[in-house]
Amino acid sequence: MNKLYHYWFSPFSRAIRVALAEKAIEFELVLEMPWTRRRDFLALNPAGTVPVLLCEDEVKLCGSYAIQEYLQDTQTTESLLGDTPAERAETRRLIEWFDVKFYTEVTDILIIEKVMKRFLKLGVPEAANIRCAGINIKQHLKYIEYLAERRNWLAGDRFSYADIAAASHLSCIDYLGDVPWEDFQGAKDWYARIKSRPSFQPLLKDLIAGLPPVSHYKNLDF
Amino acid sequence: MNKLYHYWFSPFSRAIRVALAEKAIEFELVLEMPWTRRRDFLALNPAGTVPVLLCEDEVKLCGSYAIQEYLQDTQTTESLLGDTPAERAETRRLIEWFDVKFYTEVTDILIIEKVMKRFLKLGVPEAANIRCAGINIKQHLKYIEYLAERRNWLAGDRFSYADIAAASHLSCIDYLGDVPWEDFQGAKDWYARIKSRPSFQPLLKDLIAGLPPVSHYKNLDF
CATH class of the missing domain: 3.40.30.10 (Glutaredoxin)
Incomplete structure (x- = not known):
């Protein structure tokens, strides 16, 4: 296995x-x-x-x-990166966007402040850092909306690893209740489509001892 | 063009x-x-x-x-990533090593402290950060030595993008004179081989106004 x-x-x-x-x-x-x-x-x-x-x-x-x-x-199954070199370049551009830019500006900050400091007893979260990540995430949600208004999925017509990367970062933050979905309906609709995919269900069942998710985390209607 | x-x-x-x-x-x-x-x-x-x-x-x-x-x-020219999926996975592992780990622990710190703070007039470099990067770089040079002792190039028999990534980070730091080559002969020998490649020559001619490189930067014998 x-x-x-x-x-x-x-x-x-x-x-x-x-x-x-x-x-x-x-x-x-x-x-x-x-x-x-x-x-x-x-x-x-x-x-x-x-x-x-x-x-x-x-x-x-x-x-x-x-x-x-x-x-x-x-793998001979349908590609998660795209069928042509140009499609794959667009998917990879967005993977880098989320894995580097979103990670640095949002995920890493919130995980350190809200999870690691708690589990490793490294002191209280720094409010200024959390505020900063909260401002940054809005720019990213706006960008997701911009893409989702113009395309079926983030990198183009087909569901791709760009959607997977974006949703993976967001799901970490959503577990903590820090995604302001209410102000970004387009991003929320896109994420609802991801949440309903069978491949995403195991993530929604994650339950970390000592740190339960916010109540809407696993709901398809959030 | x-x-x-x-x-x-x-x-x-x-x-x-x-x-x-x-x-x-x-x-x-x-x-x-x-x-x-x-x-x-x-x-x-x-x-x-x-x-x-x-x-x-x-x-x-x-x-x-x-x-x-x-x-x-x-491209139909010789691959810089490797010929088999397993070879490419090893090259990509090392690209991530240098582009994420080395970058976070060394390059980014030294560029911010020694270059960006100066050009953007953001105050004096933080000595503690520079010291920290100086400790980190030794671990990476040790790892390069470890690989170079066992393989012809970092990812295997052939020159690859892993060598390119590693040398690109190191060349930024070397421009500033912050690579302790004298303590890492194996890493130095590997870097000397890279420096002698025609593809690397343009980098060695880089000359940034207001911040000239250390004297050994462009020498093949350093």
């Missing part, structure tokens, strides 16, 4: 969970807390980060970039 | 300059200072970041991820 080392609040792990489900690839989840720097895990991935996918055929894939492109390289 | 929007101290732009040269693709360099948030440039790439490659055939590629994979998708 394929094994996916993941952490609940790693948006990169979430994206791979969805991508594997979209491709109907079975896998077993292994919870890894990267900050413990477990020796056996560092032997698997010296970067010490999740996701890591250990495939049945013993190929080891470290990081969402290597995993998502390996799926593109080896 | 292809146009590459770049900035001198963007390691991601540097990597694409080298990759295009390795593939003998001609291009014209356009200097873009991303922090000015120039309107015409934001229309090209709403993320406001470099590199952006405007191809002769009008395809627009934003970000090093989209560009490097587009080259893989469209």
